Amino acid sequence: MSLRVTFLGTGGAVPTTQRNTSGIFLRREGERMLFDCGEGTQRQMMRFGTGFDVSHVFVTHLHGDHVLGVPGLLQTMDFNDRSEPVAVHVPGGRQPEIERLVGATGTRPSFPVRIHGVGDGEVALDADGYEVRAFETDHDTRSVGYALVEDERKGRFDRERAEELGVPVGPKFQRLHAGETVELENGTVVEPDQVVGDPRPGRRVVYTGDTRPTAATVEAAAGADLLIHDATFAADRADRADRTAHATAAEAAAVANDAGARRLALVHLSSRYAGDPDPLLREARAAFDGERVLLPDDGDGLDVPFPSG
Numbered sequence: 001m002s003l004r005v006t007f008l009g010t011g012g013a014v015p016t017t018q019r020n021t022s023g024i025f026l027r028r029e030g031e032r033m034l035f036d037c038g039e040g041t042q043r044q045m046m047r048f049g050t051g052f053d054v055s056h057v058f059v060t061h062l063h064g065d066h067v068l069g070v071p072g073l074l075q076t077m078d079f080n081d082r083s084e085p086v087a088v089h090v091p092g093g094r095q096p097e098i099e100r101l102v103g104a105t106g107t108r109p110s111f112p113v114r115i116h117g118v119g120d121g122e123v124a125l126d127a128d129g130y131e132v133r134a135f136e137t138d139h140d141t142r143s144v145g146y147a148l149v150e151d152e153r154k155g156r157f158d159r160e161r162a163e164e165l166g167v168p169v170g171p172k173f174q175r176l177h178a179g180e181t182v183e184l185e186n187g188t189v190v191e192p193d194q195v196v197g198d199p200r201p202g203r204r205v206v207y208t209g210d211t212r213p214t215a216a217t218v219e220a221a222a223g224a225d226l227l228i229h230d231a232t233f234a235a236d237r238a239d240r241a242d243r244t245a246h247a248t249a250a251e252a253a254a255v256a257n258d259a260g261a262r263r264l265a266l267v268h269l270s271s272r273y274a275g276d277p278d279p280l281l282r283e284a285r286a287a288f289d290g291e292r293v294l295l296p297d298d299g300d301g302l303d304v305p306f307p308s309g
Contacts, residue, residue: 001029003203003304005226007296008044010267012232013065015040016274020298021065022267024207024228025050026148028130034073035146035207036060041069042076048299052077056125058132059090060209061143062097071102078109085112089124089134091142092117118144120216130202135220137211140245145209147220150202153306154178162195203304206261210268212242213251221259225304229255231266234279249280253287265294265302 004027011019021038025045032054034041045052052073059067074086086109090098095115102113118124120136129151134144157177167173167190172182179192206221207228221227232246241248247255249266256264266284269277281295294302 003028003205005205005228005265005302005304006048006050007265007267007298007300007302008041008048008050009036009038010269010296010298012268012270013063014271015065016271018274018298019269019271020044021069022060022209023069024267025054026205028148031055031127033058033132033148036066036209037069037073038065039068039072042073044298045073048301052080052082055084055086056132057086057088058124058146058207059088059098060137060145060207061091061139061141062094063141063210066209067098067101070098071104074102074109074113075105075107078111082109082111085114087114087116087125089116089118089132089146091134091144092119092122094142120144133220136214136216137208138214138245139210139212143209143211145207145211145217145220147204147206147224149204152199153202155197155199158195158197162190165190165194167195201307203306205304210246212245213247213255217255218258221255221261224259224261225307226263226265226302227252227256227259227261228265228267230268231280231284232268232270234273235283237270237272249284250287253284253293257287257289260290262290262307263292263294264288264290265296267296269295 006025008023009020020040022036023041024035026033034054034057095117118134125132133147137143137145176192204224205226206224229252230247231249231252233241233248284293
């Protein structure tokens with residue numbers, strides 16, 4: 001089952017010619033989700049071929065560079081004769097502001113727009129095979145991050161062992177893998193744990209939005225296959241990162257290390273690095289012990305494979 005992230009907007013509060021404001025598109029097989037929707041996100045969706053068919057928009061906080069694209073995206077969906085509902089998830093208590101934003105043009109989409117407030121530890125979306133959970137972040141307004149967490153997968157089926165036990169190839173293999181006990185023609189009973197390994201983890205993708213480094217992020221990103229973290233500044237601007245409730249690239253790397261994340265993607269880059277973002281990448285790479293640090297450009301896509309094992 002495919003899981004792919006497309007980075008629609010990797011810049012900070014001020015867009016540049018290279019980087020748009022915040023927007024992360026996630027496709028899990030046939031399901032499509034959008035995390036934050038800064039101004040111009042719908043144009044990025046057209047440029048990079050994601051399409052508009054998202055059912056859930058997860059907003060980390062209500063600063064303009066994360067939400068000003070919502071009214072335009074909903075309007076375009078309306079022009080395209082959408083009829084299916086769209087859910088917009090926001091930090092708890094901020095639903096009225098999003099309602100006003102959606103209605104700011106004086107019109108409402110003809111399809112249902114359902115706005116949900118979520119808080120730390122709450123499940124924003126409980127879907128077949130996965131959840132999207134909110135976790136507390138530390139910004140200068142009410143904010144949350146989101147973790148997409150897949151269910152555990154079945155353990156591997158040991159065909160060789162099953163055949164040794166006399167299980168005939170066919171339906172009994174499937175029944176054992178599904179957790180059922182089977183009886184052979186000679187009366188022998190074979191239990192699933194004799195031929196099926198331990199459950200295997202699903203995938204975990206975590207997006208922080210804007211935040212200082214937090215223990216809650218470390219917890220939410222424990223063992224994450226991909227952590228997408230605020231990396232607004234380089235280390236020489238650490239004081240400014242602290243004052244504005246953002247993170248440096250090295251701080252993002254430290255969070256990824258503490259969480260045991262496999263890969264780290266740096267986003268929300270300040271416009272001061274428009275000409276040369278390499279210092280952010282170098283500092284994060286120097287501090288990260290995982291498999292890979294990425295500094296994605298707008299439009300970059302990343303497939304998230306299942307953990308090995």
